[in-house]
Amino acid sequence: MLWVDKYRPKTLDQVMVHQEIAQNLKKLVTEQDCPHLLFYGPSGAGKKTLIMALLRQIFGTSAEKVKVENRNWKVDAGSRTIDLELTTLSSNNHVELTPSDAGFQDRYVVQEIIKEMAKNRPIDTKGKKGYKVLVLNEVDKLSREAQHSLRRTMEKYSASCRLILCCNSSSKVTEAIRSRCLNIRINAPSEEETVKVLEFIGKKENLQLPPGFAARIAEKSNRNLRRAILSFETCRVQQYPFENNQAIPPMDWEEYISEIATDIMKEQSPKRLFQVRGKVYELLINCIPPEIVLKRLLHELLKKLDAELKHEVCHWAAYYEHRMHLGQKAIFHIEAFVAKFMSIYKGFLIATFG
Structure with a gap:
């Protein structure tokens, strides 16, 4: 269990x-x-x-x-x-x-x-x-x-x-x-409350936690208690005894979205858009909520983006999220956002580098 x-x-x-x-x-x-x-x-x-x-x-x-x-x-x-x-x-x-x-x-x-x-x-x-x-x-x-x-x-x-x-x-x-x-x-738990729960589980499982280890998991979990406990268990499976500098692994779907963002930044073409569509569909059929996919994709793209484009990209992400709530097929709206992003980014590259 x-x-x-x-x-x-x-x-x-x-x-x-x-x-x-x-x-x-x-x-x-x-x-x-x-x-x-x-x-x-x-x-x-x-x-x-x-x-x-x-x-x-x-x-x-x-x-x-x-x-x-x-x-x-x-x-x-x-x-x-x-x-x-x-x-x-x-x-x-x-x-x-x-x-x-x-x-x-x-x-x-x-x-x-x-x-x-x-x-x-x-x-x-x-x-x-x-x-x-x-x-x-x-x-x-x-x-x-x-x-x-x-x-x-x-x-x-x-x-x-x-x-x-x-x-x-x-x-x-x-x-x-x-x-x-x-x-x-029901507010999201604070990092201190999350640490308290993780230390309680560690005690029940007879685990030795290095100083600050639970705090690092709590920080990475972004105040999501379920995610913090899952990450803690993943760390236990991957390596025990724990080490002070042990990496906290990201969720598989987060890594996958990070790869999608990298693909989008590398090439803006109909062929790449088709490939991205397949990857997004893979996330949706594995029960990752479409709102989470769009939000995380935006987060990953903003990390790689020039400051002058961020406002426009956020505007279109909000627009397509709203459209997604009004419509039925989430994949259409996420794909539309990716296509819009590709258009904006390609236009920026052409204007900057010719």
């Missing part, structure tokens, strides 16, 4: 980061009925860890007994029937799913599937809370229609169902949904 799972806090009392939030959540579900909740904050901050610990606080150990299902639904969409396939994680008391996986059909997921789940109370409560919890991931990626439908579901089935919503950015969630939830901001 990976350390990131092995040492994930099981209860709110075990949470090392965001202890104040954990204790407030414990107090909330102990003293009163749990409201709809919206957890938001950057990736790797600990949102899912807090949600799972909260479910255990509400339902006990039964919340950990989950099964993964790939379920097919037939949904009536006016004059036609749509087949939808979604992966769900469920226990007797909760269901977790990501409605945005259905793409532009997400509103049917909310209108039919979530509504169907919300109707049904848990079969066997054994004296525990008499409601079911639906955990919805990436609600900031839902279309406006899906979010409007979700608001109606929250109102209509609040007696038998509680929604726990999880997203990176609350600004992309409609005000109507935000106002019906208790909003909980």
Whole structure:
């Protein structure tokens, strides 16, 4: 088992980061009925860890007994029937799913599937809370229609169902949904908090950490706790005992994007654009989010770029990121950004060197 799972806090009392939030959540579900909740904050901050610990606080150990299902639904969409396939994680008391996986059909997921789940109370409560919890991931990626439908579901089935919503950015969630939830901001952990967690894991694994080693991993992880723990485990696999000057390996996908940036800088041509498209597609099919790919690619290109071009390149990166959120096929918008960058950079080289 990976350390990131092995040492994930099981209860709110075990949470090392965001202890104040954990204790407030414990107090909330102990003293009163749990409201709809919206957890938001950057990736790797600990949102899912807090949600799972909260479910255990509400339902006990039964919340950990989950099964993964790939379920097919037939949904009536006016004059036609749509087949939808979604992966769900469920226990007797909760269901977790990501409605945005259905793409532009997400509103049917909310209108039919979530509504169907919300109707049904848990079969066997054994004296525990008499409601079911639906955990919805990436609600900031839902279309406006899906979010409007979700608001109606929250109102209509609040007696038998509680929604726990999880997203990176609350600004992309409609005000109507935000106002019906208790909003909980989960900040990225500080470097000091990350070091504390890494030293705790090192102690549990009986590892000797050189002075400053955990701090270097924390700094490299950019306040992403999940990434810090994965990097720590990678270092342990690659070399132990640790050395003072041991290199912290970057993520494979980051190295790959760095190679793509180098390719773009070396040659600006239709042939190179086609090659880059294939590499970007490789990242996307390996589940690297398109926003992360575009952001990291921009970061790598800016490191190699003249200062006078940086503002223009950042402008076009923001433009294509916005277009990517409006459209469906992320690959088109990332490729368009690469093509635009090649055009700008080639024009600059011609103007400078003739």
